[in-house]
Amino acid sequence: MRRLFLCIFGLLSMYVTTAQTNSVLKGRVVSNDGKPLQNVNILVKGTHLGTTTGSQGNFQLKGLSTSEILEVSFLGFRTQEIAIDLSEGTTEVEITLDETTYRLDEVILESNKSLVENTVYNAKVRLDGVPGGVNLVPMDKLEVQRSLTLKDALQFEPGVMIQEFFGANDQPRLNIRGSGIQSNPQRRGVNLLQDGITTNFSDGSYIIGILEPRAANYIEVFRGSNGLKYGASTLGGAINIVSKNGYQASPLELRIEGGSFGYFGGSFATGGVFGKNDIYASASFNDAKGFREFNTSSRFNAMVNAGRKFNDRFESRVYVTYTDLKFDITGPLTQAQLEEDPKQISPGINPPISIGPNVVRDMPGRSSDIFRVANKSVYKINGNNQLSLGLYYQYGNDVLDFPVTIGVQSSISNDYGLNATFENQSGKNSFILGFNASTGRIDRDYHVIYMGEKVVNYASNELTSNNSVLFIEDKYRFTDKLSGLLSIQLSSNTRNNADVFPTPTARPFRNFANQSEGTFAGTDISLDLDYFGFNPKVGLLYDLNEDQHLFLNVSRSYEPPTFDELINISGGNPNKSPGMMNSVALDDQTATTLEFGSRGSLDRIRWDISFYSSWVKNEILTTTELFGITGVTRNSPDQTVHQGVEMGVYANIFEDLFVTDDQLYLNTVYNYSNFFFSEGIYKDNQIAGIPRHYINAGLGYRPQNGLFMELNTEWLPENTPTDHQNTIYQQAYQLFGFRIGYNKPKWSVYVQGNNITDERYASSYIISDVVTNPPIPILDQSNVTTFIPGVGANFSVGVNYKL
Numbered sequence: 001m002r003r004l005f006l007c008i009f010g011l012l013s014m015y016v017t018t019a020q021t022n023s024v025l026k027g028r029v030v031s032n033d034g035k036p037l038q039n040v041n042i043l044v045k046g047t048h049l050g051t052t053t054g055s056q057g058n059f060q061l062k063g064l065s066t067s068e069i070l071e072v073s074f075l076g077f078r079t080q081e082i083a084i085d086l087s088e089g090t091t092e093v094e095i096t097l098d099e100t101t102y103r104l105d106e107v108i109l110e111s112n113k114s115l116v117e118n119t120v121y122n123a124k125v126r127l128d129g130v131p132g133g134v135n136l137v138p139m140d141k142l143e144v145q146r147s148l149t150l151k152d153a154l155q156f157e158p159g160v161m162i163q164e165f166f167g168a169n170d171q172p173r174l175n176i177r178g179s180g181i182q183s184n185p186q187r188r189g190v191n192l193l194q195d196g197i198t199t200n201f202s203d204g205s206y207i208i209g210i211l212e213p214r215a216a217n218y219i220e221v222f223r224g225s226n227g228l229k230y231g232a233s234t235l236g237g238a239i240n241i242v243s244k245n246g247y248q249a250s251p252l253e254l255r256i257e258g259g260s261f262g263y264f265g266g267s268f269a270t271g272g273v274f275g276k277n278d279i280y281a282s283a284s285f286n287d288a289k290g291f292r293e294f295n296t297s298s299r300f301n302a303m304v305n306a307g308r309k310f311n312d313r314f315e316s317r318v319y320v321t322y323t324d325l326k327f328d329i330t331g332p333l334t335q336a337q338l339e340e341d342p343k344q345i346s347p348g349i350n351p352p353i354s355i356g357p358n359v360v361r362d363m364p365g366r367s368s369d370i371f372r373v374a375n376k377s378v379y380k381i382n383g384n385n386q387l388s389l390g391l392y393y394q395y396g397n398d399v400l401d402f403p404v405t406i407g408v409q410s411s412i413s414n415d416y417g418l419n420a421t422f423e424n425q426s427g428k429n430s431f432i433l434g435f436n437a438s439t440g441r442i443d444r445d446y447h448v449i450y451m452g453e454k455v456v457n458y459a460s461n462e463l464t465s466n467n468s469v470l471f472i473e474d475k476y477r478f479t480d481k482l483s484g485l486l487s488i489q490l491s492s493n494t495r496n497n498a499d500v501f502p503t504p505t506a507r508p509f510r511n512f513a514n515q516s517e518g519t520f521a522g523t524d525i526s527l528d529l530d531y532f533g534f535n536p537k538v539g540l541l542y543d544l545n546e547d548q549h550l551f552l553n554v555s556r557s558y559e560p561p562t563f564d565e566l567i568n569i570s571g572g573n574p575n576k577s578p579g580m581m582n583s584v585a586l587d588d589q590t591a592t593t594l595e596f597g598s599r600g601s602l603d604r605i606r607w608d609i610s611f612y613s614s615w616v617k618n619e620i621l622t623t624t625e626l627f628g629i630t631g632v633t634r635n636s637p638d639q640t641v642h643q644g645v646e647m648g649v650y651a652n653i654f655e656d657l658f659v660t661d662d663q664l665y666l667n668t669v670y671n672y673s674n675f676f677f678s679e680g681i682y683k684d685n686q687i688a689g690i691p692r693h694y695i696n697a698g699l700g701y702r703p704q705n706g707l708f709m710e711l712n713t714e715w716l717p718e719n720t721p722t723d724h725q726n727t728i729y730q731q732a733y734q735l736f737g738f739r740i741g742y743n744k745p746k747w748s749v750y751v752q753g754n755n756i757t758d759e760r761y762a763s764s765y766i767i768s769d770v771v772t773n774p775p776i777p778i779l780d781q782s783n784v785t786t787f788i789p790g791v792g793a794n795f796s797v798g799v800n801y802k803l
Contacts, residue, residue: 022149023064023086027093029057029072030645031071033578037074037097039113043125044425045069045081045480045546046322050606051383052113062383065280068388069480071546072097091459114307115315115378116136116276120218123242127220129475131485131539131551132595133610133646135221139213143748143800144708144741146257148286151176154698155714158608158669159223159646163764166295166330167789172364173689173764174208176223177612178642178675179236180620181689181767188562191232193240194344195305195319197374198231202415203465203495204442205562207398210323210370212301214280217244223536223646224612225555228489231419231436231469233535234399234559235642243319244303246271246278255284259752262289269760279306287660290328291345291791294359296505297327316377322370329364329402331357332766332785335731342760342789348574352778354358357402358574361454361512369397384426389417394437401449406569408447408454413704428477436469438594442563446575456517458507458720459581461525462498465561472800483541485553491533493560497567499526515542519573525583527566533558533588543587544677548600557614559589565620566635574730587635591642604652607781613643615678621724622767638680640687645672662703669696675683682724689767691730701737709740722786723768730787733761747801754794 027066029040036057043050044064053059073079084091117123120138127134127368135157146152151162151172175181180189187205191198200206213219220240222230227238231788249271258264264287271280290296293714300323305318309381331346349356357364374392379389396413417438424431446459474488501507506519520735539553553609565586571579597610618635647670654664670738671694675687688693694716700710719729736757741750765787 008253013542017774022446022559024090025061025063025068025084025093026090027095028099029053029059029074029095031077031097035481037077040097041121041125041441042516043071043073045071048423049288060383061164070095071125071726080252082370085782088762090462095496099631105571112616113273113309114245114317115309115313115380116195116245116307116376118217118242118245118248120792123218123788124408128549128599129483129541130222130226131383131483131541132226132553133223133597133608133612134226135160135219135223135608136290137219137221139216139218142214143255146259146750146752146754146796147214147255148263148288148570148796150208150211150213150581153219154221156648156698157221157685158667159610160221161671161691161694164326164790165764166292166297169526171327175673175690176221176234176236177614178673178687179234179642180692187564189226190229190236191234191238193230193322194239194374195243195317195376196230196240196321197392197419198370198375198417198438199394199758200552201394201396201442201445201562202417202438202467203442203463203562204560205564207325207370207396207509209299209327210301210368211241212282212284212303212321212323213241213629214279214304215243215269215301216241217248218242223610224595224614225553225557228433228535228537228555229432229473229645231467231471232380233469233491233533233557235256235593240388242279243303244269244271244282245305245307245317246273246280249278249280251801254803255798255800257796257798258546260794261291261295262287263790263794263796264288276310277306279304281305284768289549290330291458291794292362293345298324299326300324305684313380314378316375319372319374319376323368325370325497326364327366327367329359329366330788331359331364332788334783334785335762336782337785337789338762338787338789339760341790347784349776351776352781352783354785355776356574356773357672358397358512359596361451364402366401367399371395384424386423388421400468401452403678405572405578406446407458408449409444410447411442411444413440415435421473426653428474430475432471432473433799434469434471436467436471438465439466444563446569448508449637450510450512455510456508458501458509458578459504459525460499460501461563461567462500464496464498464565465492466494468493481543482654483543484540485537485539487537487539489535489537491531491558493531493565495525495527495529495531495563497525497563498526507581509577509579510519511576522581525567525581525797527583527585529566529585531559531560533560533590534738541550544600550596550598552596553594555593557591557593559620561588561620561633565622566630570632584633586620586633587618589616589618589620591682596608597646602653605649606651607647609645609647611645614641616640616642630782636677636680638676638682639678641678642673642675642687644674645670647671660700660705664701665699667698667700670694677724677753682766685724685726686721686727688721689765691716693717700744706742708743710738712737712739722765723770725769728768728781728786729764730762733759734791735759735790746803747799749797749799751797752795754796755791756793758793759790760792761788764788 040053156430161175192716206625230238232238253269256266267284269282289571303321309315345359346356364573394415419436421434470490542550591613591614595612599608623631698712
């Protein structure tokens with residue numbers, strides 16, 4: 001390994017010293033009236049090489065080929081492409097930009113005054129150069145819609161499916177190409193980042209509810225292997241939430257919203273620039289009583305993004321975030337209960353009606369406090385080379401109460417990490433070398449719980465994990481239209497579980513029916529595991545023109561298990577605490593994926609479509625067994641296949657329909673997921689938990705005076721199996737909603753309705769191998785609580801103001 005690092009750093013030195021040419025471009029950008037334009041984006045087409053103009057409109061680029069095409073863009077002016085001849089070595093140009101008015105809904109152009117990239121325009125240019133499925137989601141959309149859940153922010157994104165559990169700030173299932181969808185609850189399979197720095201715990205797990213889209217400038221999604229650069233090696237890839245900074249901040253921004261089922265939320269933000277320093281600070285909250293009985297939730301988030309630009313080459317930023325998250329776990333119902341009254345909760349063993357967790361008695365829930373501090377620094381060595389370094393520390397205090405499955409799981413976590421990246425742009429070549437390292441420890445205790453109170457401790461573990469990831473990528477522009485990419489990620493991961501419970505061979509349990517206590521036989525569940533991943537990717541990108549792109553890639557993914565999968569707790573039932581605990585030496589999950597697709601725009605239509613097929617080995621499956629309650633995790637002994645289509649189409653159907661510059665638009669997202677077992681006893685069965693077809697569509701009208709109105713639908717047209725034997729199904733459903741409001745530069749107001757026909761449906765469910773008949777003779781499969789009811793008809797109203 002040391003020799004490999006020496007070779008890599010040797011190559012790095014050669015790149016810095018020799019990968020330059022003598023060509024120099026000097027220029028000046030002015031407006032039509034000859035005034036210099038500052039902070040204009042200058043990009044060498046087909047590369048990441050670029051700069052911005054200074055106060056007098058001047059710029060300089062070095063290390064160019066003898067002929068290049070510049071893309072020149074600035075807010076309020078038409079983007080231009082300019083061919084440059086550099087055969088003389090040094091060339092000087094003056095560029096004049098024409099003023100224009102932009103109406104692109106998906107992109108708000110911004111000048112980039114910070115060296116730490118966080119503008120939508122630069123992100124769009126960068127993502128257009130990725131040969132694979134990616135999403136760019138500007139968060140100004142939240143000014144004109146509800147912002148209660150992550151689903152609100154990402155619902156209309158191809159390849160991203162979010163199944164709400166309890167309708168508020170809780171633990172929804174995030175599904176990108178089948179990422180971790182088999183975990184109950186879903187908590188792995190995607191690398192979640194804030195400003196390029198991971199927020200996952202060091203074992204790869206995460207709490208999705210800590211993410212705060214309202215403080216973001218935009219969100220970028222890297223599906224599958226397209227997230228390798230960010231340390232993501234899983235099928236799901238990475239989601240990066242990019243914060244606003246002081247350069248983009250309003251001096252004052254206020255938001256208040258409220259709605260059905262006691263929902264009330266809001267946010268406050270401020271920021272600005274003070275000499276070489278800038279700062280952005282925000283605070284937000286949500287509270288809801290919830291749709292169902294015992295369904296309250298609350299969430300508070302505060303964050304600060306402060307930076308100092310020491311000079312034109314060096315900038316350092318500090319991010320501080322705190323999140324306090326609490327919610328009740330309302331639990332599943334049977335299909336009959338859901339149809340009768342979806343607001344009710346399970347009373348436990350309730351013949352002849354149902355058998356499930358006793359939510360009435362045990363009051364399960366989750367409480368999480370997360371504090372995080374991170375630093376990101378960027379140093380531009382010269383016009384072609386850049387170094388960036390990220391450091392972070394994250395503290396977590398997470399308490400998960402779920403009596404039947406685990407009792408009370410209390411986790412105190414401390415995680416540390418760094419990432420370092422070197423980037424070189426040289427003519428037609430782009431080279432990236434990155435290294436990520438993280439280490440963490442979780443002190444985890446398990447207690448028997450009764451009527452919401454801890455009774456007795458039955459397990460204690462010290463869980464440590466270490467991760468090292470090396471990433472190399474080289475992208476070469478063969479022609480003006482064709483680029484090739486080769487990347488390699490090497491990942492080394494350890495998972496160590498030290499069982500520190502004093503009597504592991506005799507662990508306490510409690511029988512709630514007769515109030516008796518005892519111990520169950522166990523063993524020391526200590527475990528030390530090492531994993532190694534080799535994840536290459538080869539990709540091609542072909543530009544039909546500046547607005548239309550084709551891509552193709554082949555890659556390998558790799559996912560080591562988290563501690564939630566390595567420790568199995570079982571043997572409980574609605575009237576008895578868990579009676580079995582063991583560790584499982586799981587293998588890492590791997591897959592080979594082929595992906596191809598296109599994104600672009602033509603006239604009034606833009607699209608994003610990806611086709612993918614993944615052949616998965618050792619898929620990590622977490623399923624329930626006894627009564628659909630007790631969970632176990634295993635590697636699938638049979639190969640599984642994940643294949644599908646991710647498609648988004650946005651069309652301005654009509655313009656100037658009733659008044660000048662009005663728009664009638666259609667926004668449609670279709671996700672097709674054909675996930676199945678290709679061999680073994682489940683051969684050709686659909687993998688449980690993945691809707692085969694999932695559609696979101698919105699038809700809207702937007703005149704130029706600031707008004708907007710939209711009708712939308714969420715449609716699951718086919719029943720979805722909840723068990724791998726495909727015997728119990730989530731029923732198909734279609735929901736309808738609307739948005740109407742008024743949006744001006746300084747303020748906006750909206751009214752939103754969801755599920756306005758009050759459809760009774762299951763938004764999610766408990767995943768099983770098979771739902772067995774309970775031992776009570778008068779009960780069968782249909783009496784096992786499996787389905788999580790979706791929220792009924794609900795409405796919200798919000799106001800947003802910017803100074």
